[in-house]
Amino acid sequence: MSESQVWDDVDEYFSAHLAPEDDTLRAALRDSDAADLPQINVTASQGKLLQLLAQLQGARNILEIGTLGGYSTIWMARALPADGRLISLEYSAKYAEVATRNIARAGLDAIVEVRVGPALESLPKLADENPAPFDLVFIDADKANNPHYIEWALRLTSTGSLIILDNVVRDGRVVDAESDAPDVRGTRAAIELIGSHPRLSGTAVQTVGGKGYDGFALARVLA
Numbered sequence: 001m002s003e004s005q006v007w008d009d010v011d012e013y014f015s016a017h018l019a020p021e022d023d024t025l026r027a028a029l030r031d032s033d034a035a036d037l038p039q040i041n042v043t044a045s046q047g048k049l050l051q052l053l054a055q056l057q058g059a060r061n062i063l064e065i066g067t068l069g070g071y072s073t074i075w076m077a078r079a080l081p082a083d084g085r086l087i088s089l090e091y092s093a094k095y096a097e098v099a100t101r102n103i104a105r106a107g108l109d110a111i112v113e114v115r116v117g118p119a120l121e122s123l124p125k126l127a128d129e130n131p132a133p134f135d136l137v138f139i140d141a142d143k144a145n146n147p148h149y150i151e152w153a154l155r156l157t158s159t160g161s162l163i164i165l166d167n168v169v170r171d172g173r174v175v176d177a178e179s180d181a182p183d184v185r186g187t188r189a190a191i192e193l194i195g196s197h198p199r200l201s202g203t204a205v206q207t208v209g210g211k212g213y214d215g216f217a218l219a220r221v222l223a
């Protein structure tokens with residue numbers, strides 16, 4: 001058996017026992033597929049990790065950058081209290097429409113809001129609204145802008161908030177300091193910003209499984 005087949009099998013085993021998808025999550029992926037959205041959502045195990053981290057944070061307010069069909073959104077929003085709030089930013093009007101339907105079917109439309117447009121346009125508007133600090137920010141959009149998203153996350157959070165960055169490994173491409181690829185450059189800049197920023201304490205976790213070899217960076221906002 002190839003190594004990646006083992007990783008997939010183990011991921012499936014863990015998901016089956018620890019992060020089983022209910023009909024709502026399955027329907028979200030089914031309808032995302034039917035609408036031809038790319039299959040780049042987090043896995044069930046990863047969605048469950050995001051949910052547990054939101055719960056550990058005692059999160060009441062969550063910001064997501066990169067909605068796609070709302071799969072990660074649903075996992076995280078399920079960690080929120082009934083008066084909680086999740087704002088998710090999505091570039092594509094089409095993807096946002098699919099996500100909005102998936103979120104409504106999950107019964108989460110009262111606490112989740114999907115905002116359409118380039119996140120770097122939505123974020124200043126959001127900041128102008130002076131929202132309560134976000135307890136968790138999940139960054140999972142265009143990787144070239146990762147350092148900008150970290151900076152915005154810092155503006156929109158407070159001490160103790162958690163910032164999570166997806167896809168920081170990409171089959172190991174993150175170590176290529178000479179890479180011209182915008183996603184590699186953006187992710188490296190974000191990792192180095194987390195490492196050097198006086199208000200951030202972070203680490204990164206490599207992952208294998210249904211999404212191949214990838215990983216998350218996690219950063220806690222300091223005073």
Ligand code: SAH
Nearest residue numbers: 041042066068071072090091118119141142
């Ligand atoms: N978080 C989702 C996956 C997101 S995929 C999940 O795990 O289920 C990345 C998403 O970021 C795509 O939907 C893409 O359209 C969106 N995106 C890309 N560039 C963006 C931008 N500049 N602003 C907002 N969203 C963007």
Ligand code: DHB
Nearest residue numbers: 040041042140141166167
């Ligand atoms: C891509 C984006 C993601 O957020 C992800 O988790 C996997 C792949 C992509 O753009 O290819």
Ligand code: MG
Nearest residue numbers: 040140166167
């Ligand atoms: Mg991702």
